[in-house]
Amino acid sequence: MFGAATTRQTTNPPASADALADIVLPDQDGNEVRLGDLWRDGPVALVWLRHYG
Amino acid sequence: MQLHRAREEFEAAGARLVLIGQLSPRHAAHFRRNEHIDLPVLADEKRDSYRAAGAKVATMGELLGPKVMAKGAATTAKYRVVQGRTIGHPAQLGGAMVIAPGGEITWSHMSDDASDNATPEEILEAVRSAGA
DSSP states (O other): TTTOOSSOOOOOOBSSSSHHHTTTEEESSSSSHHHHTSSSOOOEEEEOOOOOO | OGGGGGGHHHHHTEEEEEESSSSSSHHHHHHHHHTTOOSSSEOOTOOOOHTTTTBBBBBHHHHHHHHHHHHHHHHHHOOOOOOOOOOOOOTTTTTEEOOTSSBEEEEEEEETTTTOOOOOHHHHHHHHHHOO
16 A cells, blocks of 8 residues: 555665766756765765655 | 745854755756745755765655654644645755864764754854864
């Protein structure tokens, strides 16, 4: 139900953002954004939303 | 402080604030308009960045357990927000990270259950502590 996990998972944040850097996502206007570019010139706070709605 | 009102404070602390959601760009645009959010919203329908960030998928207890429901009711009362139709994987949890130039993750808080969310104040403090 809801696609819930059947066994409890643990969070596993990495120490560095290497695995995130090359991910490319569209923004709200459809412009492609490479995540690594977000922290190229300064720090960034990224917030992953649980879902919309 | 609500996250969508926090942009100026993050910029004053020297950091950008970017949201990532599990939906299409069209829904991201709708979300910004609906919630009056003046922040970039990236669309990650495949949830690749969630996996790379170490976010977890919740069990039913972590979605609808007593602790989660109690905190959800408190949030509804405090911010007068009511959950609408869910778009995205309903059991996918989120989180937050502060990433420094060079790619070091200086702080992270990935949600352990649906009620476990870093506050904007906590994220902002992490930015300030990192010397942004």
